[in-house]
Amino acid sequence: MYMSDDNKPIGWWLKEVDRLLEESFERVLADDGLTRRQWQALNAAAGPRNTAGIAEALAPFLSGAEELAAVTDPLVERGWLTGETLTADGERALQALSTKVQAQRRRVTAGVSDTEYLATVGVLRRMAANLA
Template sequence: MNPEHRHGPGCDHDAEDRPIGWWLKQVDRLIEESFDRLLAGEGIGRRHWQALNAVAGGADTPAALDAALAPFRAAGPPPAVILDQLVSRGWVQNAAGRITVTPAGSAARGRLIVAIRDHRTRITEGVGEAEYRTTVATLRRMSRNLS
């Protein structure tokens, strides 16, 4: 890597030589778009899926759901809106401040778990387990360096 090189307009990198920031944004965008396409069949987006999973995993109050979705706050509707939409679909209920997954929500979650598992397999196709773990460990270390 040439420390004198400046990335930006007019950058002459070919696709193989693009910097890590470009690839991170590209992969993030493609993951978001592909999950939204996958989930569109159920009439939901990725944040709905994350909220449904969070409730199934024990986020049983609006505050707990808000905390579970905090890492994704910049993308998609606020957690209160997502919760209202899941209640409207009949997938969760919010009674006396306690959120639970309904039988319909549990059935939808079961269908989605299979589809998402298959999709995640497709995303990492051709990436060995060791490569995947090294990539995640590297990104984790870079994240710590920037924190």
């Protein structure tokens, strides 16, 4: 049975948006040899965070220490991350990557007002709290 877009429930749209976000950010970062999770790790390492901050930031996306190491070890090998913080090279890489990521975020939210975006996030936050 075909279900029109108007009849698809929120769960369907959440999965679809998640899938499309993952694919689009993987494409944006592929030229730099990075995954979205590696981008997230670099971003989490920026500032006064430590590896616990990285683990915490990536916890919803990874299932344990082995997966975390698979994300962070290549960043250490590139000289962008030491155990707890970004290196100077990592900071430069993050700055350059941030420009690409911000451009992609603008494409993703094109036609969505700040009010609509904030309302959507607020609704999803309340739904998550209800489910927790």
